Amino acid sequence: MEKTINNIHTEELKPPVTSVGVIGWIKGNLFNGWLNSVITIVTLYFLWKIVPPFIRWAFIDSLWVSTGAQCHEAGGACWSIIPANIRFILFGFFPYESQWRPLVAMILLVGLLFYSQNRNHWKKPLAYAWIIGLFIMGLLMKGGLFGLAPVESSQWGGLPLTLLLSVFGLTAAYPLGVVLALGRQSRLPAIKTVCIVYIELIRGVPLITLLFMSSVVFPLFLPEGVTINVILRAQVAIIMFTAAYIAEVVRGGLQGMNKGQYEAAESIGLNYYQTMRLIILPQALKIVIPPTVSILISAFKDTSLVVIIALYDLLKTTQSVLSNPEWMGFSIEAYIFIAILYFLGCFSMSNYSRKLERELAT
Amino acid sequence: MQEISTGTTADNLPEKVPFFHDPAKRSILFQLCVMLILVLLGYYLIANTIANLEKQAIATGLGFLEKESSFEIGESLISYSAADTYARALIVGVLNTLIVSFIGIVLTIILGTFIGVARLSSNWLLSRLAAIYIEVFQNIPVLLQLFFWYAFFYELLPSPRQAMSPVTGIFLSNRGMVFAVPQSHPAYKYMAVAFLSGCVLAYLLRRWARKRHEATGKPFPVFRVCLGILIGLPVITWYLTGAPTAMDVPVLVGFNFKGGVNISPEFTALLLGLVFYTAAFVAEVVRAGIQSVSHGQTEAAMSMGLKSGQILNLVILPQALRVIVPPLTSQMLNLTKNSSLAVAIGYPDFVSVAGTAINQTGQAIEGIAMMMVVYLFFSLSTSAFMNWYNKKVALVER
Numbered sequence: 001m002e003k004t005i006n007n008i009h010t011e012e013l014k015p016p017v018t019s020v021g022v023i024g025w026i027k028g029n030l031f032n033g034w035l036n037s038v039i040t041i042v043t044l045y046f047l048w049k050i051v052p053p054f055i056r057w058a059f060i061d062s063l064w065v066s067t068g069a070q071c072h073e074a075g076g077a078c079w080s081i082i083p084a085n086i087r088f089i090l091f092g093f094f095p096y097e098s099q100w101r102p103l104v105a106m107i108l109l110v111g112l113l114f115y116s117q118n119r120n121h122w123k124k125p126l127a128y129a130w131i132i133g134l135f136i137m138g139l140l141m142k143g144g145l146f147g148l149a150p151v152e153s154s155q156w157g158g159l160p161l162t163l164l165l166s167v168f169g170l171t172a173a174y175p176l177g178v179v180l181a182l183g184r185q186s187r188l189p190a191i192k193t194v195c196i197v198y199i200e201l202i203r204g205v206p207l208i209t210l211l212f213m214s215s216v217v218f219p220l221f222l223p224e225g226v227t228i229n230v231i232l233r234a235q236v237a238i239i240m241f242t243a244a245y246i247a248e249v250v251r252g253g254l255q256g257m258n259k260g261q262y263e264a265a266e267s268i269g270l271n272y273y274q275t276m277r278l279i280i281l282p283q284a285l286k287i288v289i290p291p292t293v294s295i296l297i298s299a300f301k302d303t304s305l306v307v308i309i310a311l312y313d314l315l316k317t318t319q320s321v322l323s324n325p326e327w328m329g330f331s332i333e334a335y336i337f338i339a340i341l342y343f344l345g346c347f348s349m350s351n352y353s354r355k356l357e358r359e360l361a362t
Numbered sequence: 363m364q365e366i367s368t369g370t371t372a373d374n375l376p377e378k379v380p381f382f383h384d385p386a387k388r389s390i391l392f393q394l395c396v397m398l399i400l401v402l403l404g405y406y407l408i409a410n411t412i413a414n415l416e417k418q419a420i421a422t423g424l425g426f427l428e429k430e431s432s433f434e435i436g437e438s439l440i441s442y443s444a445a446d447t448y449a450r451a452l453i454v455g456v457l458n459t460l461i462v463s464f465i466g467i468v469l470t471i472i473l474g475t476f477i478g479v480a481r482l483s484s485n486w487l488l489s490r491l492a493a494i495y496i497e498v499f500q501n502i503p504v505l506l507q508l509f510f511w512y513a514f515f516y517e518l519l520p521s522p523r524q525a526m527s528p529v530t531g532i533f534l535s536n537r538g539m540v541f542a543v544p545q546s547h548p549a550y551k552y553m554a555v556a557f558l559s560g561c562v563l564a565y566l567l568r569r570w571a572r573k574r575h576e577a578t579g580k581p582f583p584v585f586r587v588c589l590g591i592l593i594g595l596p597v598i599t600w601y602l603t604g605a606p607t608a609m610d611v612p613v614l615v616g617f618n619f620k621g622g623v624n625i626s627p628e629f630t631a632l633l634l635g636l637v638f639y640t641a642a643f644v645a646e647v648v649r650a651g652i653q654s655v656s657h658g659q660t661e662a663a664m665s666m667g668l669k670s671g672q673i674l675n676l677v678i679l680p681q682a683l684r685v686i687v688p689p690l691t692s693q694m695l696n697l698t699k700n701s702s703l704a705v706a707i708g709y710p711d712f713v714s715v716a717g718t719a720i721n722q723t724g725q726a727i728e729g730i731a732m733m734m735v736v737y738l739f740f741s742l743s744t745s746a747f748m749n750w751y752n753k754k755v756a757l758v759e760r
Contacts, residue, residue, distance in 0.1 A: 315503075342506065
């Protein structure tokens with residue numbers, strides 16, 4: 001008897017309309033308590049002040065395909081600067097009729113990167129694919145074989161240069177950083193000192209001083225008549241800089257290892273090289289994936305600093321478009337476009353690291 | 363018996379171990395090789411450099427510091443003209459780096475803490491916005507952000523004649539930001555003195571209150587009294603010295619403003635770029651620090667009957683700060699190092715001044731060495747401070 005009464009009551013009592021559905025969500029997440037209500041209202045007010053004018057500027061009053069003169073008359077954003085100059089922004093001074101070559105090289109690179117994302121593909125054929133891919137990319141950029149017109153590396157620019165500096169910078173800096181970290185943990189005092197001095201010295205100075213050094217001082221170090229390409233010098237500076245930061249991150253991982261792991265490895269008779277390769281590094285490198293990726297992301301962003309030593313990377317080509325009188329005054333639009341490109345690169349890297357972390361979790 | 367004897371004979375056997383199988387000797391040999399390679403490399407580079415410098419007739423040494431610099435610097439904290447020495451020009455550069463870093467650090471900590479707390483807010487809208495801010499500003503190169511703000515100042519803001527004035531006394535134009543300041547008056551000096559003595563007084567009071575609290579258990583409203591002292595003393599001094607209210611308001615004369623304080627667009631762009639970029643990282647640091655203190659701590663403190671202010675002060679902050687401060691310092695150091703990007707937008711920081719000096723004298727090695735030494739000094743002194751702090755707040759484990 002009692003049971004039925006209870007049942008009837010529970011059926012009749014529906015949750016109040018203010019605590020479920022859209023209204024309930026709004027109440028629970030935006031207006032719980034007077035402080036949150038005030039915050040929500042103030043935030044909404046600011047959004048109302050900022051977002052509609054921005055949308056008006058960026059989408060309604062904007063021009064997408066026009067000449068610079070038409071843009072100067074219109075009031076809104078001038079996105080036309082991008083399509084009108086896209087080939088120069090992306091490829092710099094690469095000979096106009098051969099610009100399909102860096103395009104193909106970039107597609108190849110992105111394709112390889114995309115294919116390598118999946119850990120099931122991490123096998124020997126992938127390594128061969130990378131070697132062949134890099135060779136083809138180099139050939140496409142440099143030319144000189146198979147009827148491709150040779151292109152001096154001083155004409156390389158734009159997005160290919162940015163990608164070149166970052167991809168090679170990151171792949172070369174990583175092993176160097178691991179070696180430096182091992183050196184810093186070494187029992188040999190001379191090796192340890194050299195590594196500590198190197199790491200602390202590099203980490204203590206801004207990248208820009210290293211880039212200056214590579215562009216101004218380094219030529220003085222070489223014997224007369226020997227010159228090294230300016231792109232390669234900047235590349236070396238980026239590698240040296242990033243390696244020091246990776247070394248510190250990896251050192252964190254090495255220090256986080258349990259001492260028992262070393263002892264166990266020693267007790268089954270592994271030597272130093274085997275201990276590191278088979279026992280310590282696989283575990284240590286795994287626990288430092290998140291900080292390593294944030295180092296790699298900042299290295300990718302830092303390649304933009306080569307602007308200062310006048311290499312025509314993505315940012316510099318954009319700036320030279322902006323110094324053209326026809327397109328002068330539309331910096332904001334152009335910089336937003338470049339920012340989106342960088343954002344996509346960094347954001348996909350950090351997403352991938354999260355995914356990798358989940359997959360490798362033990 | 364037999365086993366023991368064979369053991370001893372094996373040990374006594376004068377079997378020669380080749381030196382490359384003896385770890386001790388091998389390590390010495392290995393280190394010697396590395397050192398030898400480094401020394402040879404260094405010798406080779408130095409010999410080349412000396413030969414090159416002689417051939418190009420570039421002077422060496424720091425003698426150029428005494429010479430007349432003969433270039434102007436846009437803004438400087440100390441008096442400087444083209445007739446001054448290179449040494450003074452470089453000091454101007456260091457001071458410019460320091461001032462932009464200092465103001466940047468203060469603003470970054472405020473903005474970063476705010477966004478970090480907002481990220482954890484129970485308000486969905488605010489926490490989403492904070493998340494978007496963090497993702498966007500972290501993932502765009504700081505140099506691009508500097509260019510963006512610089513372009514913003516030059517292209518979107520009107521000329522001084524049509525300057526925007528969001529608040530009375532502040533004018534925004536493509537010549538920078540101009541704002542009104544109180545006209546100089548001796549009262550302000552006395553107020554500064556009063557404020558400093560207030561700081562000392564507050565410090566002593568806090569020490570006394572803590573001692574008394576430990577000895578007798580009687581609490582003392584330190585915070586409120588200190589706040590009263592810090593604000594009250596200068597205000598009383600201001601009143602006693604005649605309560606000056608005259609303001610130095612900027613006035614448009616010809617094509618630019620006169621009077622007030624003018625902050626150049628270069629400085630503002632650099633400051634905005636550095637602050638917005640670094641604040642995104644600081645926000646993540648603050649968020650991680652707050653999240654590192656488990657909720658149980660708050661509940662335990664509540665169950666002991668602490669008030670919410672006390673919980674924050676005595677339980678949460680001491681634990682969160684231990685997590686926050688080390689990465690925070692490294693972000694501050696990053697901001698200082700990133701301020702060297704000023705050279706790209708024409709703010710005369712140390713790197714930019716030293717770069718000009720290199721161009722004029724050709725003494726690149728000395729110039730870049732000086733840049734490195736200055737930044738190394740910043741980072742080494744910061745890490746010395748960090749080590750001291752870490753020791754101070756380290757958990758005392760039994």
